Amino acid sequence: MPIYASTIQLDDRDVQNMQELASIWGEVRAEFEEHDVELRDSYAILGEHDFLVIFEAPNREGAFKSALTLHRHGLDAQTMEIMDTDDFSNLVDEI
Numbered sequence: 692m693p694i695y696a697s698t699i700q701l702d703d704r705d706v707q708n709m710q711e712l713a714s715i716w717g718e719v720r721a722e723f724e725e726h727d728v729e730l731r732d733s734y735a736i737l738g739e740h741d742f743l744v745i746f747e748a749p750n751r752e753g754a755f756k757s758a759l760t761l762h763r764h765g766l767d768a769q770t771m772e773i774m775d776t777d778d779f780s781n782l783v784d785e786i
Contacts, residue, residue, distance in 0.1 A: 692747040693747070693750070693751075693772055694731070694773050694775075695745070695748055695757070695770055695771065695772050695773065696743060696744065696770070696771055696773045697746075697757075697761055697768040697771075698736075698740040698742070698768065699740060699742040699761065699767065699768045700739070700766075700767045701742075701766070716733060719744075719760055719761065719766075723746060723757055726748070726753050727748075727749050727753060728747065728748045728754075728756070728757045729746060730744065730745075731745045731746055731747060732744070732745045733745070744761070745773075
């Protein structure tokens with residue numbers, strides 16, 4: 692399955708406490724599962740973005756639904772397809 696990453700910013704999201712944020716992740720995970728999407732990892736990160744979410748989706752439609760799920764929960768996310776660097780180097784070798 693293709694792998695996707697979303698970088699998330701909480702600029703406009705008013706999160707009152709860590710329990711509320713944990714609740715949001717639980718809801719996101721449940722909705723991802725409804726779209727046959729597996730939430731592989733999520734990280735809090737330093738810098739321009741606040742979180743990184745990595746997930747597997749069966750197809751691009753599942754990835755779009757997942758991106759919309761993040762947006763529906765008030766998370767400003769940029770989602771992109773990612774590829775393992777070994778797979779990428781094999782692709783480059785084929786050209």
